[in-house]
Amino acid sequence: MKVLKRNDRLGLRLEFEPEAERKYRVVVDEEVVYATNVDSSALSEYADIAAERDKPFAERRKREADFKLGQALQNERVARTSGNAAKTSGGKGGRGGV
Structure with a gap:
């Protein structure tokens, strides 16, 4: 027996x-759930089962x-507005002008 794909x-x-x-056999929790002679069919079934069992993890x-x-996005907005505020402070007479 040779393991072609594994997801522990x-x-x-x-x-x-x-x-x-x-x-070709697809094994879930040490139980054979699908067996075939066609490799593409076994790969498709493996992918379907993996997607179904991974659903809670994928949502997280x-x-x-x-x-x-x-x-x-929030950090980008803060950085953009902070840069503008720094540009207006300074010059003759300080921030308020003369």
């Missing part, structure tokens, strides 16, 4: 057994990415 976090494996009746990653984007 999701408990998912794609195995190849050349001597078996069905050569999206929320974190959105939060970081919001922080970056």
Whole structure:
């Protein structure tokens, strides 16, 4: 048996057994859930199961990415307005002028 793909976090494996009746097997939590002789079919099933089992993690990653984007936009705005305020202070007589 040869493991073609593995995702330990999701408990998912794609195995190849050349001597078996069905050569490609998708294994979830040590249980064979799909077996076929067609490699593209096995890869497609592996990808579908991985996407389904990864859904909660993907939602969390999206929320974190959105939060970081919001922080970056806010930091950019603060940096832009702070730069403008620094330009107006100074000159003869100080900030208020003469």
